[in-house]
Amino acid sequence: MKPIVSVRNVSKLYHVGRPLGLRPSLREALTSFVTRQNGHSSDETLWALKDISFEAQPGEVIGIIGRNGAGKSTLLRILARITKPSNGEIDIYGRLGTLLEIGTGFHPDLTGRENIFLNGTILGMKVREIRRKFDEIVAFSEVERFLETPVKHYSSGMYLRLAFSIAAHFEPDVLLLDEVVAVGDISFQKKCFDKMQAVSREGKTIFLVSHNLNSIQSLCTRVFLVRSGRLCEGENPKQVISSYVNDQLPAAGGLNKNIN
Amino acid sequence: MITLEKASKTVSQVANDANSSPARTAVSLPEEPLIKIRAHRRWAAANLLDLWVHRELLYFLIWRELKARYKQTLLGISWVILQPLLMTIVFTVVLGKLVGVRTGVTPYPLFLYAGLLPWIFFSNAVSNGSQSLVAGSQMITKVYFPRIIIPAAAVGVRLSDFLVASVVLIGLMKYYGIPLGWPLLLAPLLVIHVTLLALALSAWLSALNVRYRDTGTALPVVLQLWMFASPIVYSAELVPARWQWLYELNPMTGIVEGFRSALLGLPFNRSSLIASVVITLALLIGSTFVFGRMEDEFADIV
Numbered sequence: 075m076k077p078i079v080s081v082r083n084v085s086k087l088y089h090v091g092r093p094l095g096l097r098p099s100l101r102e103a104l105t106s107f108v109t110r111q112n113g114h115s116s117d118e119t120l121w122a123l124k125d126i127s128f129e130a131q132p133g134e135v136i137g138i139i140g141r142n143g144a145g146k147s148t149l150l151r152i153l154a155r156i157t158k159p160s161n162g163e164i165d166i167y168g169r170l171g172t173l174l175e176i177g178t179g180f181h182p183d184l185t186g187r188e189n190i191f192l193n194g195t196i197l198g199m200k201v202r203e204i205r206r207k208f209d210e211i212v213a214f215s216e217v218e219r220f221l222e223t224p225v226k227h228y229s230s231g232m233y234l235r236l237a238f239s240i241a242a243h244f245e246p247d248v249l250l251l252d253e254v255v256a257v258g259d260i261s262f263q264k265k266c267f268d269k270m271q272a273v274s275r276e277g278k279t280i281f282l283v284s285h286n287l288n289s290i291q292s293l294c295t296r297v298f299l300v301r302s303g304r305l306c307e308g309e310n311p312k313q314v315i316s317s318y319v320n321d322q323l324p325a326a327g328g329l330n331k332n333i334n
Numbered sequence: 335m336i337t338l339e340k341a342s343k344t345v346s347q348v349a350n351d352a353n354s355s356p357a358r359t360a361v362s363l364p365e366e367p368l369i370k371i372r373a374h375r376r377w378a379a380a381n382l383l384d385l386w387v388h389r390e391l392l393y394f395l396i397w398r399e400l401k402a403r404y405k406q407t408l409l410g411i412s413w414v415i416l417q418p419l420l421m422t423i424v425f426t427v428v429l430g431k432l433v434g435v436r437t438g439v440t441p442y443p444l445f446l447y448a449g450l451l452p453w454i455f456f457s458n459a460v461s462n463g464s465q466s467l468v469a470g471s472q473m474i475t476k477v478y479f480p481r482i483i484i485p486a487a488a489v490g491v492r493l494s495d496f497l498v499a500s501v502v503l504i505g506l507m508k509y510y511g512i513p514l515g516w517p518l519l520l521a522p523l524l525v526i527h528v529t530l531l532a533l534a535l536s537a538w539l540s541a542l543n544v545r546y547r548d549t550g551t552a553l554p555v556v557l558q559l560w561m562f563a564s565p566i567v568y569s570a571e572l573v574p575a576r577w578q579w580l581y582e583l584n585p586m587t588g589i590v591e592g593f594r595s596a597l598l599g600l601p602f603n604r605s606s607l608i609a610s611v612v613i614t615l616a617l618l619i620g621s622t623f624v625f626g627r628m629e630d631e632f633a634d635i636v
Contacts, residue, residue, distance in 0.1 A: 076363055088634070132363070151633065155478035158374040158630040165367035170478075178476040183402045195394045196477055224405075 076167070077129035078279050079153070079248055084162030086123040086148050086303075122148040124303040126162070130296075132247070132277040135270070137284065137294035137311065139318055144300040146283045147252065150174065153281065154250050168247025168279075171197060175252070177237035182226035186217055186236055189225050193240050207243045214265070215239035235262055242269050248279045253286075267293065287315050378626040380537065382618075384480035391479055395487035400494060414495040415502050418450045425450075425567050437569050440598055444510050447503055448594045449566040452528050455496035456586065457557045459529075463488040463536020464553055467544050471636040481629045482622075485536040493529055503597070512598055520596040527614060528589045534617040541628040544636050565590050570603070582606040585613040 123145045130136055138146045151157050153164065154172040179196040180189050190211055194204040204211075212218055215236040217228070225233055251270075270293060274280055284290050290297060290311070297311040299318050308314040385392055404410045422443055429435045430442040437445040466488040467474065467481065474481065507514070543549040561567075564586040573581045581587055588603070588610025595602045 078363060080367075152371065155369070155371060156475060156633045159371065161373050163373075164369075164371035166369040166371070167363045167367050170369055172477050175476040179398075179473050181398050181402050183405045184398065188398075188401065192394050192398050195391045196473065196479065198479070201390050 075131060078132045078167050079130040080165045080167075081126055081128050081153075082163045084123060084126045084149075084152060084159045084164060085121060086145075086152060086157070087160040088120045088122050090118045090120045121303050123152070123159070126305045128298070128305065128307070130248075130279050130281075132168075132279055133274055134296055135274045135280045135282065135294045137282050137290035137297040138300060139284070139287065139290060139297060139315065140300035141322070145303045146300045147174075149300065150250050150252055150281065150283050153248075166248055169198070171241065171244045171246030171249045173197075173238075173241040173249070173251050176234055177225075180225055180233075180237065183224050185224055186221045186228070189236070190240055193237065194244070197241060197244050198246075199244055211236075211239045211243050214242065214269075231259060231262070238262075238266060242266075242273070245273075246278065249273065249281070251280065251282045253284050287319070291315055374630045376627065377623070378630075379619075379622040380482045380626040380629060381480065382482065382622060384482055385486050388480060388483055392483050392487055392490065395483065396490040396494065399487070399491045411498060414498045418447060418454050418499050419502065421450050421454070422446045429567055435568055438571075440594075440600070441510050444506050444512070444598070445569075445594070446567060447506055448597050449590050451496065451499055451503055452524070452590055452593050453561060453564065453566045453586070454499075455492055456528055456532050456589075457561065458495070459489040459492035459532035460535045460539065461553055461557060462492060463532065464539035464543050465550055466536065467540040467632060468547075468550070468636060474636055475633045481632060482537060482625060485540045486533055488540075489529060489532045489536050492532070493525075496525070507597065515599045517596045517599055517602075521593060524589055524593045524596060527611065528586075528593075530618055531585055531589070531610075531614045534614065534621040537625045538617070538621040541625045541632075544628065544632050560584075560586065570606070582609050583613070585610040585617075 126149065138149065140146045148157075151174070152159050153166075154170070154174065156172075156174075177189075177193060179193055181192065184192065190208065191201065191204055195201065212221065215232075215238070217232050217236050220228065220232065225236070228236070267289070270280060270282075274295075280293075282290065282294065294311050296307070297314040299306045299308075299314050301321075306314070306317075308317060407413070409416070425446050426443045430446075435442065463485040466485045470484045474484070539549055539553065563581075563584055570578075570581065570587060570591055582603075582605055588606035588608070591603050592607050592610075594600060
């Protein structure tokens, strides 16, 4: 069967020691240019991702877990087109939605209504589409009464609900989520869960990076473990999660039991 | 850009993964990928057509700045008019009255305002535009859209300021009894011209500023010098004949002179206009390559 996302031999190289990456001044760049000409450089490299390949089918919910710095977010950022891979190719047969942060581009001085249009277009929606879904977005976010209030006066919960609601109604074919569902109160988390399950039932594909192994376990149909830039996939989510936990906490049988 | 509408017309396929539930609906996938992600290329040009494809986003980014700017101000939109107006008054007193600069038949205040208007637009657009990517780093690192939209939006904000301040110019022309003639129709073309020049420099400098933050430090100085190297507060005729060719290589010379000629019905200086068009196009093409080459790594280094 034809995949909706096809990732072939993707690697990402970061230059760690190069002063160019660290907001340098022009002078530093010129001096480092000279040193490079001499055949020396302080260039240290790091493969944040190494030779990643996989295919994702419509309707899959793919959890990505791993230690901090293992390369989970890099993988998500490459899929989101925020940064380019150093090698490899990715084909995506559908529309892509990204929610790496709640409320990207929100302006605190603008009202809820204004921010729905602003954030919606930033995420890639057409104005026509936002108008059509406007009532739904507002209803899901439960901020009807404060639509004309600048979002800087919103409580963090209201802000979050509005932002998630906009992204959830984008209806992309592939949705990338970074740890965003872990926020909000329990009733809203439940709502987000239900929404994500509904979205995947419609045949959409979801990638979810999270440290919350419980939500990964209950939502995902597949789990990838990223370990120093490489991808490991076991037979089933349960097995991947427990091998990750055992990796992390060799002696912590208790936690392992917990998620099983 | 391929739209979703196109995608839905293609072969229908049914999703059935290991975990499929009976309620799962059919999914149609397009033949060709909508999104192709390839490794960083050394020679890639930013696509200016993206500005048209993503015009709604461009519009909302401009609208956001304008809306937010006026939410908590007392004088609101009048600031846009006050800047050229106050500068006109200061230069009229200092250079017109005290020094006694001559500008032929045109009254000096009108001469000044007609020159300051495109200059202030250009200068504000370039200085805001060059900071725009760094200022928008929050967005750049969190969501994808063609990055060229960010400096373009900064230019767009200043373009709207320019259009507002133009109303005063029309008032001044009426006051001084300048007849509205056919050459006025050339003014919109010159506005497009100066917008493209500002866009080219904004794209170029904003990309540079992501890497080298001293770009933003040096720019105000450069712009200040540039203003006095352009015929804003004095007439280009004051420049000695043997230096005219060099003077006309400044693209703002052709634009400001042309703008003034169109408004006030003065003769056009063709050579400076042509030089300006050529240099603007060259900068525009150059900037798409610089931008295209650097935009892949904005999110990594901003």
